[in-house]
Amino acid sequence: MYRYDEFDQDFVNQRTAQFTDQVRRRLAGELSEDEFKPLRLMNGLYLQLHAYMLRVAIPYGTLNGRQMRKLADISRKYDKSYGHFTTRQNIQFNWPKLEDTPAILEELAEVEMHAIQTSGNCIRNVTADHFAGAAADEIADPRPYAEILRQWSSLHPEFSFLPRKFKIAITGAPHDRAAVQVHDIGLQLARGEDGNIGFVVFVGGGLGRTPMIGRKVRDFLPEEDLLAYSEAILRVYNRYGRRDNKYKARIKILVHETGLEELKADIEAEFDKIRHGVLRLPDEEVRRIEAYFAPPPLEVLEVDDKGLEDRKASDAAFAQFCAHNLNPHRVPGHTSITISMKPIGGIPGDATDVQMDVIADLAERFAHDEIRISHEQNVILPHVALKDVPAIFDTLVAHGMAEGNAGLITDIIACPGMDYCALATARSIPVAQEISERFGNADRQAEVGELKIKISGCINACGHHHVGHIGILGLEKKGEEFYQITLGGSADEKSSIGKIVGRGFSSEKVVDAIETLVDTYLGLRAGKEETFLDAYRRVGEEPFKEALYGIS
Amino acid sequence: MKVITGNRLLDGEVVWMGENGSWVELLSLAKILHEKNDVADAMALAKKSLDEQVMVDAYEIDVKEEDGRVVPVRLRELIRAAGPTTHPHLGKQARPTLV
Numbered sequence A: 001m002y003r004y005d006e007f008d009q010d011f012v013n014q015r016t017a018q019f020t021d022q023v024r025r026r027l028a029g030e031l032s033e034d035e036f037k038p039l040r041l042m043n044g045l046y047l048q049l050h051a052y053m054l055r056v057a058i059p060y061g062t063l064n065g066r067q068m069r070k071l072a073d074i075s076r077k078y079d080k081s082y083g084h085f086t087t088r089q090n091i092q093f094n095w096p097k098l099e100d101t102p103a104i105l106e107e108l109a110e111v112e113m114h115a116i117q118t119s120g121n122c123i124r125n126v127t128a129d130h131f132a133g134a135a136a137d138e139i140a141d142p143r144p145y146a147e148i149l150r151q152w153s154s155l156h157p158e159f160s161f162l163p164r165k166f167k168i169a170i171t172g173a174p175h176d177r178a179a180v181q182v183h184d185i186g187l188q189l190a191r192g193e194d195g196n197i198g199f200v201v202f203v204g205g206g207l208g209r210t211p212m213i214g215r216k217v218r219d220f221l222p223e224e225d226l227l228a229y230s231e232a233i234l235r236v237y238n239r240y241g242r243r244d245n246k247y248k249a250r251i252k253i254l255v256h257e258t259g260l261e262e263l264k265a266d267i268e269a270e271f272d273k274i275r276h277g278v279l280r281l282p283d284e285e286v287r288r289i290e291a292y293f294a295p296p297p298l299e300v301l302e303v304d305d306k307g308l309e310d311r312k313a314s315d316a317a318f319a320q321f322c323a324h325n326l327n328p329h330r331v332p333g334h335t336s337i338t339i340s341m342k343p344i345g346g347i348p349g350d351a352t353d354v355q356m357d358v359i360a361d362l363a364e365r366f367a368h369d370e371i372r373i374s375h376e377q378n379v380i381l382p383h384v385a386l387k388d389v390p391a392i393f394d395t396l397v398a399h400g401m402a403e404g405n406a407g408l409i410t411d412i413i414a415c416p417g418m419d420y421c422a423l424a425t426a427r428s429i430p431v432a433q434e435i436s437e438r439f440g441n442a443d444r445q446a447e448v449g450e451l452k453i454k455i456s457g458c459i460n461a462c463g464h465h466h467v468g469h470i471g472i473l474g475l476e477k478k479g480e481e482f483y484q485i486t487l488g489g490s491a492d493e494k495s496s497i498g499k500i501v502g503r504g505f506s507s508e509k510v511v512d513a514i515e516t517l518v519d520t521y522l523g524l525r526a527g528k529e530e531t532f533l534d535a536y537r538r539v540g541e542e543p544f545k546e547a548l549y550g551i552s
Numbered sequence B: 001m002k003v004i005t006g007n008r009l010l011d012g013e014v015v016w017m018g019e020n021g022s023w024v025e026l027l028s029l030a031k032i033l034h035e036k037n038d039v040a041d042a043m044a045l046a047k048k049s050l051d052e053q054v055m056v057d058a059y060e061i062d063v064k065e066e067d068g069r070v071v072p073v074r075l076r077e078l079i080r081a082a083g084p085t086t087h088p089h090l091g092k093q094a095r096p097t098l099v
Helices: A006-027 A033-041 A065-078 A098-110 A143-153 A223-240 A251-258 A260-274 A283-292 A306-314 A316-325 A353-366 A386-398 A429-438 A442-448 A510-524 A532-539 A542-549 B036-051 B075-082
Strands: A045-047 A052-056 A082-085 A091-093 A168-171 A185-191 A197-203 A215-222 A326-328 A334-339 A350-352 A371-373 A379-385 A453-456 A470-477 A480-487 B002-007 B014-017 B059-066 B069-072
Touching (some): A052 A098, A065 A082, A065 A098, A065 A353, A065 A371, A082 A353, A143 A223, A185 A223, A197 A223, A215 A223, A215 A260, A223 A260, A251 A260, A306 A316, A306 A386, A316 A326, A316 A386, A350 A353, A353 A379, A353 A386, A429 A453, A470 A510, A510 A542, A532 A542, B014 B036, B069 B075
Parallel strands (some): A168 A185
Antiparallel strands (some): A045 A052, A185 A197, B002 B059, B059 B069
């Protein structure tokens, strides 16, 4: 299990004390809002429409029962008894008071948590595959490398004032569940010819107002070069990245404007200067950090559990849950459970204090005290024995978390949108809720199959709409909410940016339009095995355009 | 028709300027500004609240009368005045005193 070491504890305690004093000085009038704002943002504290919002880091989406229980407790004590899991595997509290935030940070520090690197123009907390350390298809657990990058990047003096924020994602499996190609740096673990571990490196991916797929800059970067090469990329970005225009300041614009070959040469030249220096990763250090993430001892069990199979045969909802919410585990007889935070008609990613406590209990009782948050805003129990699935399911049913819809049309990513966010131009959550209601019937969703809908309430794209199989972007037009639809986006190992299908739709019409698209797909797919995305890639946009707008 | 709004520093609460530069938690208690000069005067008072650590920010918004009530013109401000449309039990809309 991931743990702090003594350096981290000191560091977090110091930071909490520092922020406590900054809040005191702000309230005493010694700091103006202009001076205070960057300081509060460095500690994850935003001001939104209705109140402050505190974003708490969940490094690599990994936490344990005690930590989850603390989040529940904070939501009860300082907020309104719920939290919201985000597309960066973090949690947000929507109603804290400024005067309470020092106390909240102190409580978080008691369980080795904090809000550092959740905001500001720094290297943000690294995200990783939510099945890390458990997935059957994994080459190696990516989280030790994420932790090494975190240790290198926290308070890095050279990279604390970058042109803009900088996001790194890492996956340990060939099937990318961490959307690495739409991050500033994307790392995909690979094995070299000698069997040693290294990384495929992508640079310059990103969403927002200028969506781009990352460009591959290295087919294989040896493990020992991870930090030196990352530092080389950051140095090139820090030196040449634009600071004159906030909207052109991300590294993706630098890659685009400079050209891949020239930028690669710059990175390699910088790398060559530092590769044999202090940043070379010693093998024993990697193994030491790996021990922080040591998997629980799992006994090999029967793959066909009779209790589970009997229950599947007699309980359709349970069968649906097993069909969609279980991911193959590397140890026979085990599985990783996706706890859907997408109840039909519910708010994607919201969890009540009671639900958080229940998840903590389940993790401790059945899942070796391990929990993950996915970038798809769900919660994962990574290590569960198949025989325990029915008991877990029953508890989830009792608390409204048993929807068997992982990866289906109602498993929607949605940003908070204009119900909370000061940047939003339209609401996202109500659209997600209406789609969920429309397609909520279990048979209907299963019939439609894998379909990722992602909704953002403004062009900053926190809801990842560009990489939704169907993406929805909420805008404002003449004072009204207005939704643009994109098709064909994807955030896996074959990432693509969705294409705008045509003119947008009003809030009254957008869900009908989604239904038209889904019906069109069902009518033209080659068979049930052909997913929406595969069908779109085969036939192109024309049939969908025609269904939405008629023949032009 | 305009009113001045912003968020309170201490708790982030949405407030509007009421009488004599005070800040009120309900839009129905806000002072309605009809003339350009009134808006400028109110913004000068608001600036004082910023300097005195009462408010984080302050800006003017358009409002209109609808069924005898003053309501913001823009949806964003309507949501600020009521609370999240997705959580009717949260925000000002949940208060029994909402008029």
